[in-house]
Amino acid sequence: MSVVNEGSDLNGGAGERAPVPPPEPTVPLDSISVPEEVRCLVDYSPIPAVVSDPRLPDNPLVAINDKFLEMTGYEREEILGRNCRFLSGPKTEPFLSDKIREGIDQRRPVLVEILNYKKGGEPFRNAVLIAPIFGEGDELHYFLGSQVELNGQELGPSPTRAARASELVKTLSPRQAEVMKMVASGLRNKQIAYELGLSEKTIKMHRGLVMEKLGLRSSAEMVRIAVEAGI
Template structure:
């Protein structure tokens, strides 16, 4: 098994954390197991920098960014690194959707699964200006972003590596997971700056932001959403894992609880336990879990990710099938969240 660095190790470098966001540094993922290593994810910074909409690039190889003045030696350097699953950094001339050229500092790094197999390539991109091209600081910053994120993404994306024909990859779900991770990093930085709590993270504020974003994106007319979250300060590793775990469970409720139903409600609560630790519950009044389907389901991408996160927190997850709807209760024990 690969020894993975903790997700929250990104908090150790505030400069890297500040610049790994959905709006400042472009990020892409490509799938080397598919024909021609196509793009499977881009963030909003990529769209803003290149002028290409996400819908126009998913499924294409990155070479469409090249043009007549792109140097062959730079392209060959990238190709060699990908063929040998190596990290690489290159300043390459790329072209925006409107044809304008720009210098792109591009860092490519392989993302490994738990068996040390390459499952994706991570691309970190930043447009370079004349005043930055010779600055060591700019390159060092991007390398820190890469090193902090490379293995962190591996844990989240490893769940995709075992998909089957019955459980195909949902690019919308992949996007949600990756943007949740970036949202967590941004919120961690904001929380730390505002509260000045050192390495402590305001989990209440973080969870509220993550949950509200999911409810906004995935709810629909007739479905009410309620949340009640107690403020609490926890360590960064627990904050990241809890936030992503909540994202999975809450998204599952919005996606599956109300099939063929026009109305309903979803409620999320997070509170301290008297003996220490915390409890999260996600409740809905929808169709309920099928009796013959386990939760989390190890045969699905989401189920495997929930299992991984739960085990990493030493937490327990208990689904309750009610007369109407489902309650999912997650208990995180004392000590795991200590600063």
């Protein structure tokens, strides 16, 4: 996840940022508790991923996987309990920050390709996906954030990736695409089963078929493909 600071150079002139110590955590670290099923979303993700809790002050990170630490250069204890805005810097794009905030405020998935900064100040283009995770009664519990560091030739939103994602989704059956869309909207298996009038076992089967057919390794990848495809 990412929150923008200031600066506006979209695709060029992104110099390094002087290393900035992370802020103090907004919640006591020993008070952070995350259900195992939510923690697994990041622990088993093949790409950098985090979970934040919007019910806590300043929507802090409550789960972080090792790949995120490797990508950004931070240690887990430096950023746990803090909002993810520490990734922003002088050339981070404000209009993309607004898009992220709108997604969070509206409790819907959002995907942006934003300029972020690593711990040492090195800038990088970050394809950030943020998706809500709902509990019972449509209560917003968490946000799942996954990141992909783009190479130097990918300095903006990629129509190629969007087209590729759309083609992948077209290979799914209508029911599989429907389940994929509901997963991307933040619903869990039990909630999807209720909405569609199916058993939870059937929903798990459809999710498994989607993962197998599209060659995906995690729910985070499924959500990313769904958002890129615009479903």
